[in-house]
Amino acid sequence: MTAIRRDRSSRDWTFSGRVWKYGDNVNTDVIYPGVYLEITEISEMAKYAMVGEGERLVRGARSGDILVAGHNFGCGSSREHAPLALREAGIAVVVAGSFARIFYRNSLNVGLPLFVCPGAHDAVREGDSVIVDLEQGTLTDAAGRVIKGQAVNEYELALLAQGGAVASFRSGLAPESSG
Amino acid sequence: MGALLGYPFAPGCGRGDYDWIVGFQSSTPLARSCLPDVSMLLYYYNMSRPKSQGGSVSRGLTISQKILARGSDRDRVEPGEVVEARIDLGVILDKVGPHVVNAFRGLGARKIWDSSRILINHDMIPASTVRMAENQRMLNAFGEEQDIDCGMFGEGIYHDVVVDKGYVRPGYVIIVTDSHAVTLGGYGAFATGVGISDMAMAMAKGSLWFKVPATLRYEISGTLPGRVAAKDLMLQLLGQGTAAKATYRAVEYGGPSVESMSVDSRLVLANLSVEQGAKVGIVEPNEATMAFLSERLAGERPESVTSDPNAEFAELIRMDASRVEPLIAKPHSPDNVVAVSEVAGTRVDQVFLGTCNGGRGEDLRAAARILEGRRVARGTRLIVIPTSARVARETEADGTMQVLREAGAICCNANCGPCFGQHQGTLAPGEVCLSTGNRNFQGRMGSNQAFVYLGSPYTAAATALNGEITDPREV
Ligand code: SF4
Numbered sequence: 001m002t003a004i005r006r007d008r009s010s011r012d013w014t015f016s017g018r019v020w021k022y023g024d025n026v027n028t029d030v031i032y033p034g035v036y037l038e039i040t041e042i043s044e045m046a047k048y049a050m051v052g053e054g055e056r057l058v059r060g061a062r063s064g065d066i067l068v069a070g071h072n073f074g075c076g077s078s079r080e081h082a083p084l085a086l087r088e089a090g091i092a093v094v095v096a097g098s099f100a101r102i103f104y105r106n107s108l109n110v111g112l113p114l115f116v117c118p119g120a121h122d123a124v125r126e127g128d129s130v131i132v133d134l135e136q137g138t139l140t141d142a143a144g145r146v147i148k149g150q151a152v153n154e155y156e157l158a159l160l161a162q163g164g165a166v167a168s169f170r171s172g173l174a175p176e177s178s179g
Numbered sequence: 180m181g182a183l184l185g186y187p188f189a190p191g192c193g194r195g196d197y198d199w200i201v202g203f204q205s206s207t208p209l210a211r212s213c214l215p216d217v218s219m220l221l222y223y224y225n226m227s228r229p230k231s232q233g234g235s236v237s238r239g240l241t242i243s244q245k246i247l248a249r250g251s252d253r254d255r256v257e258p259g260e261v262v263e264a265r266i267d268l269g270v271i272l273d274k275v276g277p278h279v280v281n282a283f284r285g286l287g288a289r290k291i292w293d294s295s296r297i298l299i300n301h302d303m304i305p306a307s308t309v310r311m312a313e314n315q316r317m318l319n320a321f322g323e324e325q326d327i328d329c330g331m332f333g334e335g336i337y338h339d340v341v342v343d344k345g346y347v348r349p350g351y352v353i354i355v356t357d358s359h360a361v362t363l364g365g366y367g368a369f370a371t372g373v374g375i376s377d378m379a380m381a382m383a384k385g386s387l388w389f390k391v392p393a394t395l396r397y398e399i400s401g402t403l404p405g406r407v408a409a410k411d412l413m414l415q416l417l418g419q420g421t422a423a424k425a426t427y428r429a430v431e432y433g434g435p436s437v438e439s440m441s442v443d444s445r446l447v448l449a450n451l452s453v454e455q456g457a458k459v460g461i462v463e464p465n466e467a468t469m470a471f472l473s474e475r476l477a478g479e480r481p482e483s484v485t486s487d488p489n490a491e492f493a494e495l496i497r498m499d500a501s502r503v504e505p506l507i508a509k510p511h512s513p514d515n516v517v518a519v520s521e522v523a524g525t526r527v528d529q530v531f532l533g534t535c536n537g538g539r540g541e542d543l544r545a546a547a548r549i550l551e552g553r554r555v556a557r558g559t560r561l562i563v564i565p566t567s568a569r570v571a572r573e574t575e576a577d578g579t580m581q582v583l584r585e586a587g588a589i590c591c592n593a594n595c596g597p598c599f600g601q602h603q604g605t606l607a608p609g610e611v612c613l614s615t616g617n618r619n620f621q622g623r624m625g626s627n628q629a630f631v632y633l634g635s636p637y638t639a640a641a642t643a644l645n646g647e648i649t650d651p652r653e654v
Pocket of ligand 1: 302336357359534535536594595598599616617
């Protein structure tokens with residue numbers, strides 16, 4: 001049996017990046033429109049992240065960028081493309097006032113970090129450089145002000161460290177096949 | 180780390196909700212091989228939790244806390260924590276089943292961890308499209324391969340079938356690829372809807388992560404007035420804007436009114452919990468529930484589950500059932516609630532008495548009491564669909580079905596029917612329907628230019644009688 005390394009501590013859970021800002025109730029048809037559901041290549045999916053509201057994100061996003069939204073981010077259908085497309089487009093972490101329940105599960109399953117921080121949306125502007133600390137549960141805005149959100153718990157960090165629940169599941173299979 | 184592969188799903192099934200998943204191809208025998216890792220993860224997690232929680236020892240637990248603690252072999256769990264809980268029952272439906280099968284295979288999984296705890300049910304039977312027929316055939320083949328219970332041909336919609344087959348107990352952790360999984364909370368289970376990856380992983384390893392929800396408790400007293408149903412009570416809660424309060428949370432129903440409620444009514448409460456955004460909707464089991472379940476468990480009496488008197492609720496809302504009136508949810512949202520009188524006189528083309536919310540024996544009998552010896556209005560279709568073959572048999576035996584047929588109802592076999600617009604009884608543009616179902620989103624029952632109103636079985640019967648929305652107390 002190979003135990004999962006608890007590499008939470010060995011990993012840095014702070015992200016600094018530029019902000020892409022969105023509003024309340026961003027649904028999965030905005031995050032990943034239904035017409036692209038047939039795409040099966042993840043790299044291909046990255047081209048359609050957030051195109052439901054235009055191409056500003058896919059045209060400008062760099063790896064490590066941070067998406068900040070209002071309440072109920074990810075509402076709508078349960079498609080897992082939504083968190084995958086954001087992750088592949090380079091979004092390091094999504095910050096929102098709240099997340100729709102199934103989007104939340106899907107994100108943790110595919111390894112996209114989420115940070116619940118109701119005060120963030122009002123505090124940041126598009127393009128700002130901010131720092132998100134998942135362990136402390138804070139967002140530090142461009143002016144250096146610290147906004148408190150909900151720290152991500154150890155269990156979720158451990159899953160994220162392994163690339164999400166699905167990846168964690170798969171790596172759990174590996175020892176068996178060699179033994 | 181394996182390669183990520185895309186899996187195109189079985190020929191165009193579903194509604195576009197679940198059309199793709201990341202998979203991993205492996206020749207690995209699956210069994211429980213991943214469990215050691217999960218327990219390791221939990222071990223570290225628990226070790227790292229603060230040991231003292233300032234006087235928390237005496238704090239009681241809610242039903243959800245108790246169930247998730249039991250499922251994860253812990254003494255107690257706190258809201259906000261994530262736990263890996265054992266799955267007592269998983270149900271795969273024909274609507275999205277092929278995606279689940281593909282995801283399961285994509286994980287490299289070969290065998291379901293416990294074939295007595297995963298079921299397949301066909302809710303949309305008999306199939307109305309080639310696609311649906313293909314999906315059902317594919318699922319049957321998978322069921323046979325995995326040796327799981329898939330022999331439920333035409334026995335009804337899963338919420339009732341799994342209970343009748345003795346798979347449900349209070350305190351169970353149940354997942355279904357359907358948001359109305361919460362209905363099984365009517366029997367005191369922690370039942371919630373999940374996506375395809377979640378179901379696939381649960382099928383392979385027998386457990387799933389859950390964030391422990393805080394609980395919103397409704398304490399309901401008083402008796403519902405005549406011709407007012409549990410549905411009206413729930414519509415009142417939805418209309419009061421408590422919807423947002425329930426998001427993420429577990430909702431619990433208790434109090435004297437709930438204590439004296441029938442099993443069928445309790446399922447109505449649980450079912451509509453998801454329309455408030457709740458993760459689960461749990462009704463404290465009463466004597467009627469325990470007797471009902473016991474009948475289905477070969478006389479064995481399952482253990483019940485209740486919240487401790489000193490449990491900590493995020494919110495406690497009291498309400499008086501005796502003040503509830505017949506209500507209607509107008510198009511296109513279940514919380515767009517008004518008194519029936521406000522929309523009385525609206526002409527309807529179709530009345531639908533059925534669904535996991537309003538198609539059980541109690542609902543059909545309520546409607547029959549109003550329709551007995553009378554005729555449905557000319558120009559209005561009354562479609563009656565019982566939730567299960569058992570309900571059909573019971574309502575046939577007690578004469579209810581006869582009354583409905585004689586009143587002019589079109590009675591179909593047990594299935595989801597027109598509820599989500601993909602089977603029978605779909606609506607044309609401009610048509611108006613009054614349904615005893617739970618959702619009236621735009622386009623839900625067919626054309627997106629149709630109008631769906633939601634009401635109780637009494638209101639449905641009175642409306643069918645007059646061909647226009649009618650207060651059931653006035654017929
Ligand atoms: S009756 Fe309607 S709400 Fe219930 S399971 Fe069937 S489609 Fe879903």
